[in-house]
Amino acid sequence: MSAEPILFPRDTQAGPARDAWWRDAVVYQVYLRSFADGNGDGIGDFAGLRSRLGYLKSLGVDAVWVTPHYPSGGADGGYDVIDYKAVDPVYGDVEDVRGLVEDAHGLGLKVLLDIVPNHTSDQHAWFRTALADPDSPEAARYHFRPASEEPPNNWQSMFGGSAWSRTPDGRWYLHLFTPEQPDLNWDNPEVADDFDETLRFWYDLGVDGFRVDVAYGLFKDPQYRDNPGVYSPTLFGHGPEQVMTTNQPRIHEIWRRWRAVGDSYENGRMLVGEVSLADLKQVGLYARPDELQHAFQFRLLKSKWDATAFADTIAEALTVFASVGAPAPWVLGNHDKARQVTRYGSLRRARAAALLMLALPGSAYLYAGEELGLPEAEVPDAAKKDPIFFRSGGARAGRDGCRVPMPWDDHDALAGFSAAGSAAPWLPIPDGWRDHAVNRQAADASSTLSLYRQAISMRSLYPALGSGLGAVSRVGDVIRVDLVARDGDPDPVTCWINMSGSAAFVPARRVLLASDRTGVQERDGIVELPADTAVWVTPNSVDLR
Ligand code: GLC
Ligand code: CA
Numbered sequence: 001m002s003a004e005p006i007l008f009p010r011d012t013q014a015g016p017a018r019d020a021w022w023r024d025a026v027v028y029q030v031y032l033r034s035f036a037d038g039n040g041d042g043i044g045d046f047a048g049l050r051s052r053l054g055y056l057k058s059l060g061v062d063a064v065w066v067t068p069h070y071p072s073g074g075a076d077g078g079y080d081v082i083d084y085k086a087v088d089p090v091y092g093d094v095e096d097v098r099g100l101v102e103d104a105h106g107l108g109l110k111v112l113l114d115i116v117p118n119h120t121s122d123q124h125a126w127f128r129t130a131l132a133d134p135d136s137p138e139a140a141r142y143h144f145r146p147a148s149e150e151p152p153n154n155w156q157s158m159f160g161g162s163a164w165s166r167t168p169d170g171r172w173y174l175h176l177f178t179p180e181q182p183d184l185n186w187d188n189p190e191v192a193d194d195f196d197e198t199l200r201f202w203y204d205l206g207v208d209g210f211r212v213d214v215a216y217g218l219f220k221d222p223q224y225r226d227n228p229g230v231y232s233p234t235l236f237g238h239g240p241e242q243v244m245t246t247n248q249p250r251i252h253e254i255w256r257r258w259r260a261v262g263d264s265y266e267n268g269r270m271l272v273g274e275v276s277l278a279d280l281k282q283v284g285l286y287a288r289p290d291e292l293q294h295a296f297q298f299r300l301l302k303s304k305w306d307a308t309a310f311a312d313t314i315a316e317a318l319t320v321f322a323s324v325g326a327p328a329p330w331v332l333g334n335h336d337k338a339r340q341v342t343r344y345g346s347l348r349r350a351r352a353a354a355l356l357m358l359a360l361p362g363s364a365y366l367y368a369g370e371e372l373g374l375p376e377a378e379v380p381d382a383a384k385k386d387p388i389f390f391r392s393g394g395a396r397a398g399r400d401g402c403r404v405p406m407p408w409d410d411h412d413a414l415a416g417f418s419a420a421g422s423a424a425p426w427l428p429i430p431d432g433w434r435d436h437a438v439n440r441q442a443a444d445a446s447s448t449l450s451l452y453r454q455a456i457s458m459r460s461l462y463p464a465l466g467s468g469l470g471a472v473s474r475v476g477d478v479i480r481v482d483l484v485a486r487d488g489d490p491d492p493v494t495c496w497i498n499m500s501g502s503a504a505f506v507p508a509r510r511v512l513l514a515s516d517r518t519g520v521q522e523r524d525g526i527v528e529l530p531a532d533t534a535v536w537v538t539p540n541s542v543d544l545r
Contacts, residue, residue, distance in 0.1 A: 040422035046096035060456035063110035075180035080121035110208035118214040143174035215273025219248035255291035287326035328362035342376035352534035359495035373448035410437040497534035508537035
């Protein structure tokens with residue numbers, strides 16, 4: 001079985017954007033609640049994050065994305081925002097954000113915050129007023145429908161059940177997520193105006209950009225027509241069956257507007273959108289030169305351990321993003337998805353996938369803890385917090401297992417997340433979590449942390465990695481990615497990943513890095529690549545035409 005190589009062109013964007021920092025950046029996602037607790041209340045915070053910036057620097061990443069830090073109703077892990085221009089006191093205050101940005105910039109790191117424009121919290125001042133007074137301007141900023149027996153249409157919440165709930169006076173209001181997250185009405189220009197102010201508020205503080213929550217949402221069918229089908233969380237993303245609630249054409253006007261706000265600042269600002277659409281061509285449209293710099297595609301994240309799925313996705317994503325002149329952003333894990341080690345079935349596979357991702361042209365997004373090879377944590381039902389678990393009546397496990405605190409220190413019962421003697425962590429730290437601790441892995445050259453550090457540092461040494469031009473091909477369950485840098489590079493690199501159950505033999509001049517050295521043998525220009533292993537090699541020859 002073999003597959004023709006698929007050439008992917010270099011991204012074509014011209015001008016300053018071509019050399020912008022974000023084109024091949026490694027971005028590290030911090031789940032703020034779980035990263036580091038600075039004040040001993042069992043909840044991660046800005047003081048904790050600031051104290052760990054040296055760690056991020058030594059890991060070699062370019063930027064940190066911080067999950068929502070706003071005052072929140074707590075219905076959905078901070079994605080239900082009460083006040084967009086404030087910091088939840090549990091995490092610190094606005095001065096802490098300023099301090100974070102200053103410290104990070106001092107180390108050469110960028111800071112992205114998370115912004116949530118599709119919905120607010122039901123405790124947001126606008127929604128409170130809207131509940132009290134149906135004729136208020138605030139009510140016109142949400143989707144209310146008149147009282148009736150049945151919900152206004154068949155729209156479903158992504159967390160289960162109808163997307164409509166009733167107010168105490170009998171009206172219906174729309175929420176694509178939990179009832180505590182009422183959807184904003186983006187047809188009302190006051191909403192867009194207000195978000196411009198929020199962007200400027202944080203940009204004026206020095207923040208470098210935003211990760212945009214539900215960037216494929218915002219607009220809804222103005223006539224509230226039924227969706228033709230049902231959303232399945234097991235799909236690659238939303239498709240035409242959700243056309244009335246996702247990917248409405250006017251969404252692109254908003255991203256052009258937000259891009260212009262960012263571009264009005266010196267050196268610009270950066271936006272990465274969550275674009276959970278099944279059709280990659282549609283995702284690509286969000287990353288056109290005057291829209292978002294990065295549009296997350298989740299096809300790779302949602303692919304099983306399967307060489308055909310991986311190779312096809314990589315080739316298609318690279319082609320789609322190149323066609324709009326945008327870099328491809330890659331992601332294997334985040335705060336919404338079970339950890340790679342558990343999803344792929346082994347640490348060995350997770351390490352191999354990481355090496356593949358870090359070779360691919362474009363930017364890579366890491367989720368805190370993946371560099372430690374953390375598995376999905378067992379969280380007892382009684383300790384769970386995720387509304388997905390509760391709203392599905394326990395049918396879906398929910399996302400708590402990838403959100404437990406980071407283990408920093410194996411000497412310490414709280415794994416160094418909080419200082420000794422602190423309050424219990426907001427999610428329980430599993431037994432054995434200390435085995436994964438940063439201090440232990442930092443001292444071990446074969447640890448997963450050391451692998452990530454080496455791989456990221458090699459992206460600077462070999463411009464072919466994470467950049468430019470190449471080809472992807474697949475033979476059986478072995479994928480090959482050939483890479484050369486954008487500007488006539490003397491050091492091409494090939495990444496091989498063996499996703500089959502047995503050893504493969506691949507040509508190579510020299511192995512630069514292996515996801516796991518065990519079993520990797522080099523002999524006479526041939527490398528023995530064990531199952532579930534990836535290598536970066538100097539190729540014997542490259543012919544990319
Ligand atoms: C995004 C977030 C997720 C959140 C949802 C609603 O998908 O990543 O965590 O629950 O939006 O805001
Ligand atoms: Ca704290």
